[in-house]
Amino acid sequence: MAATKTDMLMQVLRDRIARRALGPGDRMPSIRRFAEQMKVSPSTVVEAYDRLAAEGVISAKRGSGFYVSNSNLPPMKLTPAGSPQTRNVDPFWVSRQSLDAQPGAVQPGCGWLPEDWMPHEAMRKGLRTLAKSDAATLTNYAPARGSLVLRRCLLGRFAEESLSATPEHLMLTASASQALDLICRLLLRPGDTVLVDDPGYFNFRALLRAHQVNVIGVPYTREGPDLAAFEAALAGAPRLYITNSALHNPTGATLSPQIAHRLLALAAAHELTIVEDDTFVDLEPEPSPRLAVLDGLNRVLKIGGFSKTLSASVRCGYIAGRADWIEALVDLQVATSFGGPSPVATELLAHVLTGGGYRKHIAELHRRLAGARKAVAAQLAPLGITPWTLPRGGFYLWCRFPEGTDTGDIAQRAMEDNVMLAPGNVFSPSQSATRFMRFNVTQMSDPRAHEALAKAMAA
The missing domain is CATH 3.40.640.10 (Type I PLP-dependent aspartate aminotransferase-like (Major domain))
Known part of the structure; x- marks a missing residue:
């Protein structure tokens, strides 16, 4: 049976409570305001609230409204349900794609150096x-x-x-x-x-x-x-x-x-x-x-x-x-x-x-990273991808994509080729970095990274 509008409203509210966007004792949104926000009738909101109250998730206070119950709370949930592959691209998506990468995956979006760069x-x-x-x-x-x-x-x-x-x-x-x-x-x-x-x-x-x-x-x-x-x-x-x-x-x-x-x-x-x-x-x-x-x-x-x-x-x-x-x-x-x-x-x-070797290891890292940053910037240029700034060190390049590009879509398409990228909006609380992406220059030497990126952009 297809979910009704009431069912969908109840799930939205359960998710908010599970993420603690609404905590124990918090007042629920007013019926009229929530109806306008969700584009449903006030009677649909009333039915959703009544059913959640019957489940013990919220409780009614006469003349005051509905409040989140102090008991019977669902376990805290940080992200919407679903597998890491299917849910929205967010900080948890990037982290879990990196940590749970399949053997042979290419990871320009990860935050660490390759094994052969380490001492x-x-x-x-x-x-x-x-x-x-x-x-x-x-x-x-x-x-x-x-x-x-x-x-x-x-x-x-x-x-x-x-x-x-x-x-x-x-x-x-x-x-x-x-x-x-x-x-x-x-x-x-x-x-x-x-x-x-x-x-x-x-x-x-x-x-x-x-x-x-x-x-x-x-x-x-x-x-x-x-x-x-x-x-x-x-x-x-x-x-x-x-x-x-x-x-x-x-x-x-x-x-x-x-x-x-x-x-x-x-x-x-x-x-x-x-x-x-x-x-x-x-x-x-x-x-x-x-x-x-x-x-x-x-x-x-x-x-x-x-x-x-x-x-x-x-x-x-x-x-x-x-x-x-x-x-x-x-x-x-x-x-x-x-x-x-x-x-x-x-x-x-x-x-x-x-030990005596650590400073030599760091000096070698500086040398290799300087070369990798230049090489990757040159590699990305033909795709219209340009660094926002050229860092003094480190292994990240924060890059701007051509006008109209959504790097979240690019990242999801690249995953089909087992290439993990880090799109801009996972770094942006305001979601204003749609055209940006962070590249780990030490993880870009595999030709599959460039091929998957070019293919995703073409699509």
């Missing part, structure tokens, strides 16, 4: 050394703040960046993503407002959706966020601003000193906390302004990890911040993970980072 021999050497370590490293829980050896290594690296920090300003986490999750758990509550870049890293938005907060996108320029738009967004009393300062994801842009100083002044005036994701720090050939350095870890929390330059398989991240915040975050990590990241992972990473 295999250094990792194997570290594993051999680790295999001879004491039994405690191989069997015990990690300290609450994580490996002291790796933390000392990080503090030394911070000092090279002119970031003054002591052990109480630093903790290790299971990944950079977990670092951000812990910060959100500590500082946010459902309904809070968070600022992100537009375009900006798509998994920031995916994580914030899970925390049930309001996300406001601030247009991003070649020198940082648009300051006029940023200041206007502060009227909404946001709690956090989450960004990349160097080699911004997806644009590859670099924050200018002028905008960095103005951002920090605005944050101080509006009691805004900034989370600076510095995951790409080692891929930048020359240092650029860092909010954490300029701020001295007062209002800025610095996070990062090692998956982009060492291994996405050996996960570990970190948080650097004010000592009182780090103390609270350590307790939160103990409550949720019972200690820091795996000693096996952290000791392995410390061995590789302090």
